[in-house]
Amino acid sequence: MDMYGIIEKKRDGGKLSREEINFFIEGFTTGRIPDYQASALLMAIFLRRMDKEETYFLTDAMMKSGDIVDLSAVHGCKVDKHSTGGVGDKTTLICAPLASACGVPVAKMSGRGLGFTGGTIDKLEAIPGFSTQLSPEAFIAQINRIGIAITGQTAQVAKADKLLYALRDVTATVENLSLITSSVMSKKLASGSDAIVLDVKCGDGAFMHDLAGAEEMADWMVEMGKKAGKKTLALITSMEQPLGFAVGNALEVEEAIRTLRGEGPADITELSLAIAGAMIYAAGLTDSLEEGQKRADHALQAGEGLARLRALIEAQGGDSRVVDAPDRLPQARYREEIRAARDGWIQAVHAKRIGAASVHTGAGRQEKTDVPDPAAGILLAKKIGDPAAAGDLLATVMGGSRERLQLAAEEVRRAYVIGDAPVQPPALMLKKVE
Numbered sequence: 001m002d003m004y005g006i007i008e009k010k011r012d013g014g015k016l017s018r019e020e021i022n023f024f025i026e027g028f029t030t031g032r033i034p035d036y037q038a039s040a041l042l043m044a045i046f047l048r049r050m051d052k053e054e055t056y057f058l059t060d061a062m063m064k065s066g067d068i069v070d071l072s073a074v075h076g077c078k079v080d081k082h083s084t085g086g087v088g089d090k091t092t093l094i095c096a097p098l099a100s101a102c103g104v105p106v107a108k109m110s111g112r113g114l115g116f117t118g119g120t121i122d123k124l125e126a127i128p129g130f131s132t133q134l135s136p137e138a139f140i141a142q143i144n145r146i147g148i149a150i151t152g153q154t155a156q157v158a159k160a161d162k163l164l165y166a167l168r169d170v171t172a173t174v175e176n177l178s179l180i181t182s183s184v185m186s187k188k189l190a191s192g193s194d195a196i197v198l199d200v201k202c203g204d205g206a207f208m209h210d211l212a213g214a215e216e217m218a219d220w221m222v223e224m225g226k227k228a229g230k231k232t233l234a235l236i237t238s239m240e241q242p243l244g245f246a247v248g249n250a251l252e253v254e255e256a257i258r259t260l261r262g263e264g265p266a267d268i269t270e271l272s273l274a275i276a277g278a279m280i281y282a283a284g285l286t287d288s289l290e291e292g293q294k295r296a297d298h299a300l301q302a303g304e305g306l307a308r309l310r311a312l313i314e315a316q317g318g319d320s321r322v323v324d325a326p327d328r329l330p331q332a333r334y335r336e337e338i339r340a341a342r343d344g345w346i347q348a349v350h351a352k353r354i355g356a357a358s359v360h361t362g363a364g365r366q367e368k369t370d371v372p373d374p375a376a377g378i379l380l381a382k383k384i385g386d387p388a389a390a391g392d393l394l395a396t397v398m399g400g401s402r403e404r405l406q407l408a409a410e411e412v413r414r415a416y417v418i419g420d421a422p423v424q425p426p427a428l429m430l431k432k433v434e
């Protein structure tokens with residue numbers, strides 16, 4: 001077997017065997033197969049596609065390419081949650097404490113933001129003192145002690161994914177069903193939880209722009225999880241416009257805290273309760289998703305989710321006073337307001353543009369090595385379906401550089417579309433796949 005033959009086979013539309021896929025992943029991870037051959041194969045996969053079986057072999061090989069986390073020392077059915085990426089998506093900060101408060105041990109390994117989507121680890125690091133680097137022993141001990149821990153994903157988990165993602169990012173091969181599915185699921189399967197809840201995004205700001213594409217992705221991911229022996233379910237949810245009003249690390253932490261107080265935006269509250277409910281159901285604590293959601297709602301009303309977030313922040317060395325006084329979170333030096341140029345109704349708030357604007361503010365990364373500004377971001381004032389009069393506030397951009405805010409403001413202006421006809425806001429919860 002050689003790499004040239006494998007590339008040639010996929011280039012010509014052939015189906016790769018488990019042995020060929022293992023040969024590629026093993027050889028690439030150990031440095032035997034060079035980047036140029038890996039890139040050629042990625043492009044061949046992108047153009048010729050892989051079927052479900054090849055995708056399963058790829059997922060399995062990638063999962064085994066690094067450490068497999070052993071969470072057997074954590075009592076109970078551990079549930080992980082993953083979103084395929086969204087703008088303003090701070091749901092982990094809400095649904096993880098809620099599920100934990102309802103008795104689900106939450107062992108969450110999260111990533112940093114890439115491109116225009118923010119990562120949970122970047123958000124948590126906006127809390128002064130919060131440590132996102134727990135040793136495996138500290139991670140397990142904390143879950144057994146308080147029911148929740150959130151740590152950064154190490155480079156050793158699904159090693160092949162880290163290397164492949166870096167290549168995909170610069171060879172225009174990210175947006176492929178098999179490559180996304182194997183990338184997400186190899187990491188989730190190596191992270192040691194017993195059950196996985198996926199939030200597959202659909203719409204303008206997502207990899208999948210239409211429901212059919214999102215359904216296919218959800219279906220494939222769920223099947224990969226089940227084949228690996230994990231209870232897996234997916235919710236397909238809208239990413240037509242940013243979630244909530246806050247986009248940016250400290251701003252999103254503040255919105256998450258408000259949501260756990262019961263004062264959050266309707267969309268974030270609805271989505272967080274649905275995901276927390278799915279986690280409770282996946283843990284086997286209820287017989288239905290609906291019942292799980294009711295429990296999560298109860299925990300929200302009783303303030304138990306907020307108490308669990310406070311315990312999480314304290315346990316990981318953060319300043320938990322931010323829970324009562326969010327103004328202790330980093331504050332931006334400069335602000336600029338974007339106002340409506342005409343009367344009408346908000347037809348669109350393009351999530352991708354808002355994401356790009358947040359990168360301009362300094363909240364995200366342009367290069368992998370960039371350090372996000374925790375205080376930077378965007379506070380939206382209007383969402384799809386809202387009426388607007390000329391001069392009304394649409395959004396405020398915030399950050400540490402006036403020049404960067406100019407670029408961000410331009411992008412935010414382009415994100416908003418105001419038209420004459422009233423419109424309905426898009427439905428948030430689109431489908432569930434079990």
Ligand code: URA
Nearest residue numbers: 084085179180183184
């Ligand atoms: N998120 C991932 O982890 N991998 C992908 O390929 C896309 C999104």
